[in-house]
Every structure is written in C-alpha cells, then in structure tokens.
Amino acid sequence: MGETPHRSADAGTGGTRVTEGHPWPAGASARVAEAPVSTRTPGGPGLGGGAALPTARRFGAERAFRGLTLAAGGFVLVVIAAIAVFLIAKAVPALQANTESFWTFEGWFPNDAQPKFGIGALAFGTVLTATLALLVAVPIALGIALYLSHYAPRRVGTSLGFLIDLLAAVPSVVFGLWGREIFLNPVRDFSTWLNTYFGWIPIFGGDGPFGRSILLGSLVLAIMVLPIVTSLSREVFLQTPTANEEAALALGATRWEMIRTAVLPYGRPGILAAVMLGLGRALGETIALAMTLGITFNISFNLIESGGNSIAANIANTFGEANETGRGALIASGLVLFAITLIVNITARAIIYRRREFTESAA
Amino acid sequence: MTTTLTSHRPRPPAQPPTLRARRLPKWLPPAVALGALLVAAAIVYGAGIGGPVLVVVVGALLYLVGLFAAANAVEGRRSARNRTWSALIHSAFVLAVLPLASVVWTLVTKGLERFDVNFFLTSMNNIGARDPQGGAYHAIVGTLIQVGIAALITIPIGILCAIYVVEYGRGRFAFAIRFFVDVMTGIPSIVSGLFVLAFWVLVVSPYFSSTGRPGFSGFAAALALSVLMLPTVVRSTEEMLRLVPAPLREGAYALGVPKWKTILRVVLPTALPGIVTGVMLAIARAAGETAPVLLVAGGGAAINFNPFENNQSSLALFVYQQAGDASRYAPARAWTAALTLVALVLVLTVAAKLLARRNRLGR
Incomplete structure (x- = not known):
C-alpha cells in the first residue's frame, strides 16, 4: 500500500x-x-x-475497548448458560426424589417424606389463564388502538395514547391488589349469574363457591395486558403510510374499508408481535395470579368455581414453606415455565420474520 | 356548454336531486339506541334475569343489530358495515376504560388514606396486627438500594454489549449474542428469581456470610433485577446506536479518529437521549417487580441499609405482603404503598418519555 x-x-x-x-x-x-x-x-x-x-498496534486502546465490549457480549452468553446449568442442577435431585410422575400427577406435596408433585395441573392453568386473557384482551386492545389512531380527534388520541402508555408501566402487583379487593365482587356476581342461566354448559357449571376463579384471574390478566398490546399496536397503526390510507379513501372506501384494506394488512406483523409480547407477559405473570386465583391442584375447565393455579403463582405461594426438595421442585416447575415461554417467543419471532419478508417483497 | 347539455337532457325524476348518496338522518342512531335500551329493559325485567348491567349489555347488542338494519335499508350494505364497526370500536374503548379507570380511581382514593408522614418515616418493625401505624420506610429504602445496584450492574454491561453487537460484532458470535438477548427478553421474572436463588443464595452466599449459611439479601434481589433489565437495556441501546447516521462515523474516521474514540465521542453522545430513555424504562419496570424480590430478598419488617446481609424488603413486596396480611389495617397500608410505587414508576416513565420526545434521532 x-x-x-x-x-x-x-x-x-x-x-x-x-x-x-x-x-x-x-x-x-x-x-x-x-x-x-x-x-x-x-x-x-x-x-x-x-x-x-x-x-494497528498490538496492545492499544482500540484492542482494549474492543475486548471490553466483547467481554460484555460474552457475559450475556455466560448468564444464559449459568441460568440453564444452575436451574437444572437444582431441579434434577428433586425430580429424582419424586415418587410420582412429574408430568401427570395432580398435586404438589414436595415437602413430604415421600415427595409427590406433578406439573400437569399447573402448566394447564398457566396456559388456560393466559389464553383466556388474550382472547378477551386482544380484540378490545385492537379496538382501542384503532380508536386512538383513526377515530378519535388527533389531540384526544395522542393524550389518551400517552395515558395508555403510562398504564402499561403500572406494576402487576397493583393490578393483583385491585383484582383481589375490588374486582372480586362484580366477578362473583357475574359468575353466579352465569351459573344460574348457563349452568348447563360445563365451563359455567359447578355449585360454588364462586369468585376466586380462573375467570377472575384471566380477567385481571386481560386488564393488565390490555395497555401493553394497545400501546404497541397503536404505534404500528400510526405508522401506516398516509398515501395508502388516502388512496383507499380516494377510491371511495368507507372508513372501515380503508382500515381493513390499508391499515390492518400493513400492521399485521406488528400486531402479531404485540400479541406475542402480551402472551409472554401473561404466561410469566406471577403476582397478579397469586393474588387472585383460588389455588387448587386439579385440571378442570370450569371457569367460575373458586380454584385454578399457575406455575408462577404456585412458586410464589408455596415458596415460603419449601424445604430442600420443595425448592428443587419449584425450580423444576420454573424450568417448565421457561420452556413454555421460550417456545412461544421463538414461534413468534419465526412468524414475524417470515411475515416481514412477505410484506417487504410485496411492497 | 354544460347548460345546453343539461337543458337537452333533463335529469330523470327518479334520481335524487344531489350527487350524495342517501344518508341516515342525524336523529336516527340516538333513537335506535333509546329504542334498544327500552326493549332490553323490557326483556330483562320482564323475564327477571338480571339488573341494570344486563340491560346495558343487551341494549348495546340490540343497538348494533338495529343500527346495521337501519343503515342497510337506507344507505346500503357497505355503509352499514362501516357504521357497525365504528360503533364496535367505540364500545371497545368504553369497555376498556371502565376497569382501567376503576384501577386508577381506587388506587388514588384508597392510597391517600394512609398517605401521611408517619407512613414514610416508620417501618413495620414491632407493628402488631392491632396497630394502625406502621409504614413503608424500610420498603422504600430496599427498593431504591436494589434498583440502584441493579442499574449499576446492568447499564455498563448492557451498553458495552450493544456496542459490540452494533459496531464490532460480525458472524456467528454476534448472531448468537443477539439471539440469546432475545431469549433473555422472554425470561419470566419468577424464573430469574429462581436462578438467583439457585446460584447466589444457595451456592455463593454461604461463602460471604459471617455465619456460613445461605441467606437472603438485597444484593441477591439486585442480581435478579439486573438479569431482567439487561436484555431491555441491550435492545434499546442497540436500536439507538443503529439510528446514528453512518456519515457521522465516516466523518470521524476520515479525520483519523480511531474507532474506539469515534464510538465514545461521536456515536454514544449522539444516541445518548435514546439510551437514557431505554435505561429509565428498564429501571421503572424493575422497580415494580415483585416475584424475584419475594424469592431472594426475604422481605423483613425492619430497616436494613446493608444490601449484603440480612433480609430486605421492597415496595412491591410490601404491597404483596400487606395484601395477604390478616390485620384490618393492612389493606390501607398496601394501597398507600401501591400508590407510592406507581408514583415512583410513573415519574421515571414520564421523564423517559419526555426525554424521548426531545431525541433528535427520532424513531
């Protein structure tokens, strides 16, 4: 040179x-x-x-800085590896001490001399509450997001959007407290009403007591997830190119037709990402569920009778009196929860990446 | 020209005198709403199946059906669909605002009950079930110490890691770091608590404590919180660094500035407002976490300034514990602590959002 x-x-x-x-x-x-x-x-x-x-000098500031950032990057990998190693190391002895099947046994007695515990009912409750919460929250959240981005006057939309963003930051323990002290009564009345008139449907059957049920838990979860999904999808809707919207309107589309043909297709990957983030939150939610569910250990589709449980809520509730094996059992259940959220996340990311390619190539 | 044309071809008398399509008169939707409510009241009270809430629900459904029918008859199907969807979106907004407003309202009214000097200057030490006093001083101290340590750990590592990924990282290693940061984003808070329990509390802490036995500590909680904060900080910093225009970097290189100095003096200051916003949002989220603190900090009733020894509480944990407490004075304490926590989180969030608005890079 x-x-x-x-x-x-x-x-x-x-x-x-x-x-x-x-x-x-x-x-x-x-x-x-x-x-x-x-x-x-x-x-x-x-x-x-x-x-x-x-x-390039062999030992210069450049090398040192590069090495520092490299170390920080490697640290993330170390942490992930440590999480896997330590959780598995603590879970395995407890799993070996388990005298019942970890996957099918319905109950949680890891502190006994003959430890018996199973993840089935807990995992079922986790997935059920999260799914129900999303079924309730997502349509409403999308409705609000559309209202804020395309129906409300601009000024109302931005200020309410800011409020929704703030609500998304409210800690879950506050929602749990509200669900337990305030929301319990209307939900109990609603459950009794459902039981009276729709008791012939199995999910609304049973003969009480009602109240601290899967229904309450998932509704509180839904209210908690609502601001998160709303604020993310509102941002996505706002990013729709104005040209697309105006083109649709110029062709004589009504406002709903404009939303259906221009806004929703453009925002689909973003909506999916928002929903998946909400699902992740709902699956891992601990305290709000620990404060609202009625803690039982059976698999039941009944939504309104007191009961229900989830992996995270069970950890929070039974951690206090857990002994060595008990802690190991809880850690094993935490691993299962981690696996579930991991599967959800990876699926979501795969879908989003593929969708994004489609929309970009189409554009 | 036009006059001759129109004079030669008069309009057929069947067509409306204007170009606009026929529209529903303004008074019709409210009339439909009123009619729907009346019919709903007649049905509900006639059959004796519920109260005013059910009247409103049934009335809303009837209104949607009636509006669709009326608009369909007068304006045609497309417009009818438009009106129905618009009504649905507005009702989604109302439906969601009700519980969220209830959360905020209860939080403020119930929280102000004990919002006095005593609450902020006393701990729960020696407070029995019948004492109306007691406060959250120890919990506030705990929250500040834990979040502070977590931020001290996370911010340098997170920013350095993001710098590596954006500026230096190439190939498989950088891809692995990005992937695992994504994985870390999905870790439920309770799992990070379990990890620190298995790693720090049970394995490492016996070597440091004076008794040689595993013990809870505020530092363990800080570790758990930093596991939760790290991916958020890395992702937001990464996004901000990518937004820094390449000509800025190239300009610095052209002036002969080494890469590390370019990053520290040009890239980081440009991205700083965005990075600070991301960090503050991460801190706000960590401050509201209950589950990890519950598992590894123990949550004592006394004031403890030492994060490395003995139990420490936090505001979120305080709310959870007081909510489960049998004392009749506990709920008031729980609500006030919740209000304090929300105020803390919201101040951080609002500051972060305001800072984000001043960000020159934009989104």
Whole structure:
C-alpha cells in the first residue's frame, strides 16, 4: 500500500538514485510504513506525499475497548448458560426424589417424606389463564388502538395514547391488589349469574363457591395486558403510510374499508408481535395470579368455581414453606415455565420474520 | 356548454336531486339506541334475569343489530358495515376504560388514606396486627438500594454489549449474542428469581456470610433485577446506536479518529437521549417487580441499609405482603404503598418519555 508513491516520487527525480534510494528490497512493505519520509530526497519536494496510515498496534486502546465490549457480549452468553446449568442442577435431585410422575400427577406435596408433585395441573392453568386473557384482551386492545389512531380527534388520541402508555408501566402487583379487593365482587356476581342461566354448559357449571376463579384471574390478566398490546399496536397503526390510507379513501372506501384494506394488512406483523409480547407477559405473570386465583391442584375447565393455579403463582405461594426438595421442585416447575415461554417467543419471532419478508417483497 | 347539455337532457325524476348518496338522518342512531335500551329493559325485567348491567349489555347488542338494519335499508350494505364497526370500536374503548379507570380511581382514593408522614418515616418493625401505624420506610429504602445496584450492574454491561453487537460484532458470535438477548427478553421474572436463588443464595452466599449459611439479601434481589433489565437495556441501546447516521462515523474516521474514540465521542453522545430513555424504562419496570424480590430478598419488617446481609424488603413486596396480611389495617397500608410505587414508576416513565420526545434521532 505504501509502495507506489515512493516509487513514483523517486522515478520523477530520475537518474541512478532510483536504485540507490532503496535500501530495502522491493515488496518489503512492512518497513515502508516506518520510514517513508526519511527516504525522500532532502531538498527535493516529495511529489506523491502523505504518510502511510499507522498500522494497528498490538496492545492499544482500540484492542482494549474492543475486548471490553466483547467481554460484555460474552457475559450475556455466560448468564444464559449459568441460568440453564444452575436451574437444572437444582431441579434434577428433586425430580429424582419424586415418587410420582412429574408430568401427570395432580398435586404438589414436595415437602413430604415421600415427595409427590406433578406439573400437569399447573402448566394447564398457566396456559388456560393466559389464553383466556388474550382472547378477551386482544380484540378490545385492537379496538382501542384503532380508536386512538383513526377515530378519535388527533389531540384526544395522542393524550389518551400517552395515558395508555403510562398504564402499561403500572406494576402487576397493583393490578393483583385491585383484582383481589375490588374486582372480586362484580366477578362473583357475574359468575353466579352465569351459573344460574348457563349452568348447563360445563365451563359455567359447578355449585360454588364462586369468585376466586380462573375467570377472575384471566380477567385481571386481560386488564393488565390490555395497555401493553394497545400501546404497541397503536404505534404500528400510526405508522401506516398516509398515501395508502388516502388512496383507499380516494377510491371511495368507507372508513372501515380503508382500515381493513390499508391499515390492518400493513400492521399485521406488528400486531402479531404485540400479541406475542402480551402472551409472554401473561404466561410469566406471577403476582397478579397469586393474588387472585383460588389455588387448587386439579385440571378442570370450569371457569367460575373458586380454584385454578399457575406455575408462577404456585412458586410464589408455596415458596415460603419449601424445604430442600420443595425448592428443587419449584425450580423444576420454573424450568417448565421457561420452556413454555421460550417456545412461544421463538414461534413468534419465526412468524414475524417470515411475515416481514412477505410484506417487504410485496411492497 | 354544460347548460345546453343539461337543458337537452333533463335529469330523470327518479334520481335524487344531489350527487350524495342517501344518508341516515342525524336523529336516527340516538333513537335506535333509546329504542334498544327500552326493549332490553323490557326483556330483562320482564323475564327477571338480571339488573341494570344486563340491560346495558343487551341494549348495546340490540343497538348494533338495529343500527346495521337501519343503515342497510337506507344507505346500503357497505355503509352499514362501516357504521357497525365504528360503533364496535367505540364500545371497545368504553369497555376498556371502565376497569382501567376503576384501577386508577381506587388506587388514588384508597392510597391517600394512609398517605401521611408517619407512613414514610416508620417501618413495620414491632407493628402488631392491632396497630394502625406502621409504614413503608424500610420498603422504600430496599427498593431504591436494589434498583440502584441493579442499574449499576446492568447499564455498563448492557451498553458495552450493544456496542459490540452494533459496531464490532460480525458472524456467528454476534448472531448468537443477539439471539440469546432475545431469549433473555422472554425470561419470566419468577424464573430469574429462581436462578438467583439457585446460584447466589444457595451456592455463593454461604461463602460471604459471617455465619456460613445461605441467606437472603438485597444484593441477591439486585442480581435478579439486573438479569431482567439487561436484555431491555441491550435492545434499546442497540436500536439507538443503529439510528446514528453512518456519515457521522465516516466523518470521524476520515479525520483519523480511531474507532474506539469515534464510538465514545461521536456515536454514544449522539444516541445518548435514546439510551437514557431505554435505561429509565428498564429501571421503572424493575422497580415494580415483585416475584424475584419475594424469592431472594426475604422481605423483613425492619430497616436494613446493608444490601449484603440480612433480609430486605421492597415496595412491591410490601404491597404483596400487606395484601395477604390478616390485620384490618393492612389493606390501607398496601394501597398507600401501591400508590407510592406507581408514583415512583410513573415519574421515571414520564421523564423517559419526555426525554424521548426531545431525541433528535427520532424513531
């Protein structure tokens, strides 16, 4: 790299000094970088001047900084590996001590002399409450997001959107407290009403007591997830290109037709991402469920009778009196929860990436 | 020209005198609503199956059906659909605002009950079931210490990791880091609590404590919170660094500034407002977490300024514990603590959002 200028410079001066001026063999570029100036003819102007760039030093600030960032990046991998290793190491002895099947046994007695515990009912409750919560929350959240982005006056939309963003930051323990102290009564009345008139449907059957049920838990979850899904999908809807919307309106579309043909297709990956984030939140939610569910250990589709449980709520509730095996059992259940959320996340990401490719190639 | 045309071809008398399609008169939708409510009241009270809430629900359904029928008859199907969807979207908004407003209303009214000096200057030490006093001083101290330590751990690591991924990382290793940061985003808070329990509390802490036995501590809670904060910080920083225009970097390189100095002096300051916003949102979320603190901090009743030894409480944990407490004074304490927690979180969130608005990079 540093070779050409010298050769041309010396060539310009001409004469026998071309060969004399090169004390090193041609092609030994490593030394070019060190002494380009000294080789110039004293007095004569260097024609193609400029020093070569300094080569990288072996122990410079650049290397140190790069190594620092690399270490920070590697730290993330170390943490993930540590999480897997420590959780598995603590879970395995408890699983070996289990005298019943971990997958099918309905009950949680890991602290007994003959530890018996099973994940089935807990995992079922986790998935059921999260699914119900999303079934309730997503349509309403999308409705609000559309209202804020396309129906409400601009000023009302932005200020209410800001409020919704703030509500998304409210800690879950507050929703749990509200669900337990305030929301319980209307839900209990509603459950009794459902039981009276729709008791012939199995999910609304049973003969009480009602109240601290799957229904209450999933409704509280839904109310908690609602602001999160709303604020994400509102942002997506706002990003719809104005040209698309105006084109639809110019073709004579009504407002709903414009939303259906321009806004929703454009926002589909974003909506999906928002829903999946909400699902992740709902699956991992601990405290709101621990405060509202009525803690039983059976698999039942009955929504309104007191009962229900989830993996995270069970950890929070039974952690206090857990012994060595009990803690191991809870850690094992935590691993299962982690696996469930991981599967959901990876599926979501795969879908989003594929969708994004589609929409981009179509655009 | 036009006058001659119109004079030669008069309009057929069947067509309306204007170009506009026929529209529902303004008074019709409210009339339909009123009619629907009356019919609903007649049905509900006639059959004796419920109260005013059911009247409103049935009335809303009847209104949707009636509006669709009326608009369909007068304006045609497309417009009818438009009106129905518009009504649905507005009702979704009302439906969601009710519980959220109830949460905020209860939080403020019940929270102000004990919002006095005593609450912020006393702990729960020696407070029995019959004492109306007691406060959250120890919990506030715990929250601030834990979140502070977590931020101290997370911010440098997170920003360095993001710098590696954006500026240096190439190939498989960088891809692995990005992937596992995504995975970490999905870790439920309770699982991070379990990890710190298995790693720090049960395995490492015996070497540090004076008694040689595993013990809960505020530092363990800080570790759990930083596991939760790390992916958020990395992702938001990464996004912000990617937004820094490439010409800024190239300009610095052209002036001969080494890469590490370019990053520290040019890239980071440009992205700083966005990074601070992301960090503050992460801190706000961590401050509201209950589950990890419940598992690893223990939650004592006394004031403890030392994060490395003995139990420590936190505001979120305080809310959870007081909500489950049998004392008749506990709910008031729980609500006030919840109000304090929400105020803390909201101040952080609002500040972060305001800062984000001033961000020159934009989104």
